[in-house]
Amino acid sequence: EVQLVESGGGLVKPGGSLRLSCAASGFTFSSYAMNWVRQAPGKGLEWVSSISDSGTYIHYADSLKGRFTISRDNARNSLYLQMNSLAAEDTGVYYCARDLSGHSYPPFDYWGLGTLVAVSS
């Protein structure tokens, strides 16, 4: 069974940093591109970042302005999101999501339950 379990969220002050993790199991992690998607309270979904299966290709949402860094460790079956210079507008639930394999321009077929990030003084 495919499982994605996020961790690392919490309460942080404006300007602070957090590192989110996503532990993957039930599939060959190193064969799949992965993504982070966030959702502010009561708002819609916002794609944050994606990373290819090998980690070679990375994309970010323009709104992040270079503050976030996505990475992965295929040996540990883990995806990460380093978030720096956090602001109130970064508050929300952060989901990791897997690309659907075998398709060009794939959707996200499995999602974790999410981890809550709250940025407040």
Add this chain to the structure above:
Amino acid sequence: DIQMTQSPSSLSASIGDRVTITCRASQSISSYLNWYQQKPGKAPKLLIYAAGSLQSGVPSRFSGSGFGTEFTLTINILQPEDFATYYCHQSYSAPYTFGQGTKLEIK
């Protein structure tokens, strides 16, 4: 960036109804349009990908169509479990943007 616009933003319907949600892209995305369902406090669930392909395990009352810039999600014979928020999503070009969502409520 490609902007995705859903309509309506909210929709009231009854059990057994047929509903259609529209998603428009600000530029052509070929058929690389996906639909997700999200219930309160839960992660999104993939329903339809590549405009019209039904994800494994999703009931056949869900269907999608469209190409280029205009797409639709149709739910036939609404069931109680279908009341949720629906999002379109383009996977054609980064940043991979979502629509703002359509909340489907019981009339």
